Structure formats: C-alpha cells, structure tokens
Amino acid sequence: MSWTPEIEQLERLRRLRKRMGGAESIARQHAQGRLTVRERVDMLADPGSFQETSTLAGAAKWDDEGRLESFRPQAYVTGQADIDGRPVILEAGDFTIRGGSADSGTPYPRVEIAWLAGELRVPFIRLLDGAGGSVRNYDTEARREGGDASAPADHAASDEEPLVDVGPTGTPGGTDLPARHDFSAVAPAVENHLATLMAKGALLAQVPVVAAVLGSVAGLPAVHAGDCHFSVMTKTAEVFVGGPPMVAQALGLTVNKQQLGDWTVQAKTSGVVHNVAEDEADAFAQIKRFLSYLPSNVWQLPPWTEPDDDPNRRDESLVSAIPRRRTAAYEVRKIIEAVVDHGSMFEISALYGRAMVTMLARIDGFPVAVLANDCRRDGGAMTPAACIKTERFVDFADTFHLPIVYFADVPGFMVGPESEAAGIIRFANRACAAVREASVPYISIVTRRMYGVASVIAKADGMSVKYAWPSAESGSLVAQGGVMAAYRREIEAAPDPLARRLEIEDRFQRMASVLRQPGLARPLEIIDPRDTRPAIVNYLRKSHAVNATRLGPKLRVGMRP
Amino acid sequence: MEVKSEIYAVVSKIEVTPGAEVAADDVLMILESMKMEVPVTAPVAGRVRSIMVVEGSNVQEDDLLVVLEAS
Numbered sequence: 001m002s003w004t005p006e007i008e009q010l011e012r013l014r015r016l017r018k019r020m021g022g023a024e025s026i027a028r029q030h031a032q033g034r035l036t037v038r039e040r041v042d043m044l045a046d047p048g049s050f051q052e053t054s055t056l057a058g059a060a061k062w063d064d065e066g067r068l069e070s071f072r073p074q075a076y077v078t079g080q081a082d083i084d085g086r087p088v089i090l091e092a093g094d095f096t097i098r099g100g101s102a103d104s105g106t107p108y109p110r111v112e113i114a115w116l117a118g119e120l121r122v123p124f125i126r127l128l129d130g131a132g133g134s135v136r137n138y139d140t141e142a143r144r145e146g147g148d149a150s151a152p153a154d155h156a157a158s159d160e161e162p163l164v165d166v167g168p169t170g171t172p173g174g175t176d177l178p179a180r181h182d183f184s185a186v187a188p189a190v191e192n193h194l195a196t197l198m199a200k201g202a203l204l205a206q207v208p209v210v211a212a213v214l215g216s217v218a219g220l221p222a223v224h225a226g227d228c229h230f231s232v233m234t235k236t237a238e239v240f241v242g243g244p245p246m247v248a249q250a251l252g253l254t255v256n257k258q259q260l261g262d263w264t265v266q267a268k269t270s271g272v273v274h275n276v277a278e279d280e281a282d283a284f285a286q287i288k289r290f291l292s293y294l295p296s297n298v299w300q301l302p303p304w305t306e307p308d309d310d311p312n313r314r315d316e317s318l319v320s321a322i323p324r325r326r327t328a329a330y331e332v333r334k335i336i337e338a339v340v341d342h343g344s345m346f347e348i349s350a351l352y353g354r355a356m357v358t359m360l361a362r363i364d365g366f367p368v369a370v371l372a373n374d375c376r377r378d379g380g381a382m383t384p385a386a387c388i389k390t391e392r393f394v395d396f397a398d399t400f401h402l403p404i405v406y407f408a409d410v411p412g413f414m415v416g417p418e419s420e421a422a423g424i425i426r427f428a429n430r431a432c433a434a435v436r437e438a439s440v441p442y443i444s445i446v447t448r449r450m451y452g453v454a455s456v457i458a459k460a461d462g463m464s465v466k467y468a469w470p471s472a473e474s475g476s477l478v479a480q481g482g483v484m485a486a487y488r489r490e491i492e493a494a495p496d497p498l499a500r501r502l503e504i505e506d507r508f509q510r511m512a513s514v515l516r517q518p519g520l521a522r523p524l525e526i527i528d529p530r531d532t533r534p535a536i537v538n539y540l541r542k543s544h545a546v547n548a549t550r551l552g553p554k555l556r557v558g559m560r561p
Numbered sequence: 562m563e564v565k566s567e568i569y570a571v572v573s574k575i576e577v578t579p580g581a582e583v584a585a586d587d588v589l590m591i592l593e594s595m596k597m598e599v600p601v602t603a604p605v606a607g608r609v610r611s612i613m614v615v616e617g618s619n620v621q622e623d624d625l626l627v628v629l630e631a632s
Binding site for chain 1: 567568594595596597598599600
C-alpha cells in the first residue's frame, strides 16, 4: 500500500486553491483593471522562485462517503520568493475570495510567514487587496463546517470549478475575542543581543517591510499599509480604515471610495502611502527599486555596487546652481542629480510634505538617503508635513545604516495659523529628535539659508560633517522677519520707515553670510560647490569602516517629544 | 499641452505673450510664494496658444497657467 491516494488528494486541494474565487470573480477583478493574486506574485517574484507556504489554507467539506463537496480557499497567498536574486517573504491578499476578507480563514499562515521573515532575516512584502473583518462571519446561517481533510476523493479535475466555495467563515453566532492580535509586522527576537531584545520582535527594526495597495483596502489590511518602511499604491486603488458604508453609518456623510482614500488623499494629503504607481507593473518595479538600496536585514550593510560614475566628477552647473538673488527659487533635484551617481535617484514620498525632498540614491556606489529642502515649496520652510516626513525618513535611514546626505536651505519652521494649528511645535521637536538619535554618517551641505532651530536637521553631533557653499547664510532668524520685530520703534520713528527698514535688513543680510562667520556649528570647510561630490565621497569612504562596526538593530531609549 | 501651477502662489511676472515660440525650459512666468520667486518653465518646445492668468492673479495648485502647442 502506498500513500498515492492521499498525495493525489493533496494535489487536488492545491489545484482547487489556485482557482481562487472562481472564474466569475476573476473576471470581475480583471474588469477593474486589476491582476489576480497569482498574477501579481508571478510578476513580482523572480521566475520559478515562488515557494508557497500553507498551500492548503482554507476549509474543505466532505460528504459521508469521504468525497469532497467543496473547498473554500483562504483569501491570502503566502510564501518565499526571490526578488532580483535575493530572498524575500510575500503575503498577498486575494480579493476574488470574499473581497479578500482578513478573517476568511485561520490567521496562522499569515502570522507564521511574518515570523519566518524575522527568523530568516529577509524583507517582508505585503500585497494588499481586501477588506478587514466581515460581520458575515458571525452569521450562523451562512456558516459551513469544514470536514476531515484526510479522506480521499474521486472528482475529476473538470468538476473542480464548482467546488470552490467562497462562503463566510469564522465563529458562528458570536465573535472571536482576539487572543494574540498580530496586527503589526511581528518577528521573534532570535538572539540575546540587547537591542534585539528591546526591538521586542518588531519586524520594522530588523528587516525591510514593504506594502503595496493594489485594490480597495480597508480594516486590518489598511493598517498594514502604514506598518512598513515603504508603501506604494496604484492610481486605481484606495485605502481607508472604514469604507463608505461605515462612514455613512457613523458620521452620516456620503462619500465615495476615491474621496476617502485614493492616491490624492493617501499619498499627497495624509502621506500614509509613500509613492504612486501608474499601474501594478510600475508598483512592482518600484518595490524592486526600493529594495535594491537596502540590505536584507539590519545585520548587513546596504549593498555596495560598482559605480559607473567618476568619484571626483566636478559638475560645472553647481557653481551657478544657487541664484545670486536670494529670493529666486531653484530646482533642488538638479543639484542632487549633479552630485549623486548617474541615474541613481529614487524619490520617496514626492507628493507629501513637499518642502522637504527625500530620496534614495547612490554616491560612489554606496546607497545613501538624501534629504533636501525644496525652496519652491512653502519657501523651503519645514511645515508639519515636512517634519513628519523627515522624522520617518531619518528613522528609516538610521535603521538600515544608510548614510544621510542633507542639502540644507531652510528659512526655519513654518509660521502661520495653519502650521500652528497642525502642531508644528511638536512635529519640529520630533524631527529634531530623530536627527539627534541617528548614528549613521551624516553629511550636510549648506547651500543657502540655515536659520533657527530648523538648522538642527543639519546634524552637528555624532558621526556628522558639515560643508557650506559660499552662498550659505545663517542666523537665529531670517533678517527680513527679524528686523521688524527687533527694531520696530526705530523704524516707525524714521522719516522714511521703509527705507530705514531696508537699510537695517541689508546690514544684517551681509552679516548672515557664511564668509563673515567664524564658524557654523562644527564646520569642516566652505567649499567650491563643484567639489561637493568629491567631498562627500571622501567622507563616505572614511566613515564606512565605522558604520560597518555598528550593525544590528538600533538601541532606542526614552520617548520622542 | 497644459502647464499647471504646482503651488499656491501669486503670479508676479509673465514673461511670454500668446503666439510666442518657446524652447523647452524657457521661463514662461514667475510665481511668488513665501517670498520666493518660483519660475514656471516650458516642459517642451512649442508655441504659446493662450495665457490663462494675469499678473497679480492668485493661483492654486493644479490651476491652469498656460496652454502650449508642442512643436
């Protein structure tokens, strides 16, 4: 006697599982311009690399003769895969099965796979398409019991289509009290290293975590969209904690899904989602690009790649990149482009908190995190959104040992009623705290203005270095604003108040120049802008050895203001 | 081709007139926001078909500024 019947039974259940929610549901998914979960996995993973886990996840029902009556696949596909030759863990929602309901089956396959990412120390990627819990799962009438999975069955493959059942699951006639509610990316602490223990199993402290929003995502999966280092959504996707029916019920508001949580809300206004993709292929390309700058875990250095750009390249455009007239704006991305390795820029969160540009790039083959004030937006002032974006990006760079390169041109934190009402003081404090905590090599290039407490973003302690261009100016506040506050009486008493004000402003403006100052806090040198790339390369090479001795999770103590 | 404002600003100076030929990156107008003068440049070479604002106009993000006919 062999075990062939049981093996055939296994294979049959696996075939059924791959049918997802059945032909009709798949057609509906395609009609919305969306791929199925299987197509997505195939598109993202290296060919042939996907090794599915929990392939039997779902529930089967058997008749008295032991024949399979129906099989209900779980609305999630989980497994190991390679992306660009490096192992990752994937978890992907299947909208064709009851709208990808989070409680469409046992949570264990998903908990297991998150733990596996922590144990193997590889990136964890969630492809989100589905809702959270469904009250239909409490419905006793609709509930069907699973059966004995060991019984053999004799259905032909052609009969399998109608066997896929997508009815509700869960506890009939009652709700489950969450015992161990693994809503966040979790991982076990696998060694006694202090910081690892303190990370308390938080996957975010250990491996890159990525989320892609690819459909209408609500409830638990929506929370996952924010529980990551990098998220991307398509222009036809939405994400919200509660959908339009819930909003109508709770608030009496009539809104559609787009108004609640499309890319203009989540990638632009709220900043919950970092990047926007034109389509799903673009979303996967962005995930691959993101991962290319990162190590597989915090115990490894970011991957150095052979640069095809001259480390000593002096870009001529830099000498006139900052306009002589201090009120003239410029495109800071052109400055970054002239400094970093050719073709290495990947902007993160471009539409949110736009006064601060955040990017991944390479310099001399070293992956780096780039910060840059954009004077075209809000005059380059640190708005609450720009502060939140900075805090998150600095924490991320620090976690993965990415050196930070900051192009500073900041007039200060954003003033005004809107900024105050949004809590600029708290978010300014938090951004500054993140910069203070960062222990990666930190290189600041002061290109123009550096005023007020916001100049803390140009880190002055730890492993940091500061260069200034001749166009740099600094002080506790910009002369134009400060003169009126400090010299009001003198100005008002003058025969020509405006002329008097401009005269005083002019005097202070000259004093603000970097060439007049004995020192910015811890300056290394005032440099010819064309020497910026060689200067950064030099510091990256010198600090690399130190950075390499600081691998592992970052020890974080205390609390942010 | 529509050239839209990327920011909330005041139109401080318009540098082109309808019918003008422009090269890519030519300055079409200067917007002023937070005491910063932000140039709006032509995304492509072409001819200015119409200008939708006047100097002193307040513009919001995504407001139409200039219509270009790409050449």
